[in-house]
Amino acid sequence: MATLGEIVAALDLKVRSGEDKMGTEVHGGYTGDLLSDVMAGSKEGDLWITRQTHQNIVAVASLKDHAGIILAGGAEPAADTLEKAKREGIPILVSNRSAFETAGMLFEMISSQKTGRSG
Amino acid sequence: MRLPNDVVRRAALVTYESEINIVSYADHGRIYLKVTSDYVMIEAIDKGQGIADIELAMQEGYSTATDKIREMGFGAGMGLCNIRNFSDFFRITSDVGKGTHLKMVIKIDKLFDGI
Numbered sequence: 022m023a024t025l026g027e028i029v030a031a032l033d034l035k036v037r038s039g040e041d042k043m044g045t046e047v048h049g050g051y052t053g054d055l056l057s058d059v060m061a062g063s064k065e066g067d068l069w070i071t072r073q074t075h076q077n078i079v080a081v082a083s084l085k086d087h088a089g090i091i092l093a094g095g096a097e098p099a100a101d102t103l104e105k106a107k108r109e110g111i112p113i114l115v116s117n118r119s120a121f122e123t124a125g126m127l128f129e130m131i132s133s134q135k136t137g138r139s140g
Numbered sequence: 141m142r143l144p145n146d147v148v149r150r151a152a153l154v155t156y157e158s159e160i161n162i163v164s165y166a167d168h169g170r171i172y173l174k175v176t177s178d179y180v181m182i183e184a185i186d187k188g189q190g191i192a193d194i195e196l197a198m199q200e201g202y203s204t205a206t207d208k209i210r211e212m213g214f215g216a217g218m219g220l221c222n223i224r225n226f227s228d229f230f231r232i233t234s235d236v237g238k239g240t241h242l243k244m245v246i247k248i249d250k251l252f253d254g255i
Contacts, residue, residue: 057218060153061225073213084152086145 022048023130025089025112028068032091032116032126037098039089039112047088047131052124056081063087068127070120076102082111089113091127093120141177147248150226151180154244157219158184164209165189166239178252179228184242191234198224198232 026043029036036043051063052070056077063069065086071078074096082090089112092098098106098113106113116123155171162169162184169186191197198220205215224230229245 054213055216055218056213057157057216057222060157061218061222065149071213075212077212077214080156084149084156086149 022046025068025114028127028130029114031130032118032123034091034114034116037113037115038103038106039110042089042110042112045088045112049131050124050127052120060085070116070123070127072096072120074099074102076105078102079105079109079111083109087111091116091123093118093123141175143175143180143248147180147246150246151182153226154223154246155182155184157223158182158242158244160214161219161240161242162186162188164205164214169239176248178247178249180246180248182242182244182246185239186241187239190236190238190240191232192236194232194234 024043025045025047028034028047029043047068048066049064050068050070051059053059054071054073059069059081063085066088068088068091069082070091070093072093074092076099078090079102091114093116095115095117097115103113158171166186166188169184172183174181196202200221201217203215203217209215220232223242223244227244228247231243232240234240
């Protein structure tokens with residue numbers, strides 16, 4: 022487990038919305054660009070890594086109660102996406118790394134902290 | 141009345157998938173929501189092309205989505221599967237050239253079986 026703030030610092034992410042949510046604890050993550058797949062497979066509290074930038078990602082993150090969204094590959098949220106994310110309090114974070122690298126680093130961070138805690 | 145979180149989340153998910161289907165494939169449609177103390181019922185009724193082969197449409201990965209729909213991250217051929225999997229009761233009927241009718245029930249009281 023790590024907080025959003027710790028993840029932002031470790032992965033060098035840019036915070037585009039949800040600045041006040043940096044204390045949120047992240048227990049897991051999900052990677053995908055197919056919205057139905059993300060809705061089927063992701064869990065509450067996951068940090069979702071995607072390349073999609075349109076406003077439907079906010080709807081998906083909101084209805085699945087995700088901890089936030091990481092846009093990989095330096096993708097920036099569309100203007101209406103950002104506006105909606107701010108309104109709904111969904112953190113959008115931008116990573117300059119690929120989705121593959123971002124997911125690898127996030128997994129490493131969350132799972133190593135899990136191991137550290139359990140002994 | 142306060143509904144359990146998982147009921148709200150599942151109801152939102154199946155409603156959202158139904159809405160995407162109507163916007164993507166039908167001419168127009170309506171979504172009805174009924175909330176009782178035992179269950180949430182959602183019906184999505186559209187007028188449009190309908191579905192010729194429901195069994196095929198229910199197969200995961202099968203989709204007739206256009207490139208434009210796919211660019212948005214939809215059209216993975218999972219929408220109807222999600223609707224079925226996240227509902228406690230699911231029924232789909234369709235008339236080609238007329239439209240499609242989805243009916244979903246999500247139980248609040250797990251023992252309720254009066255659908």
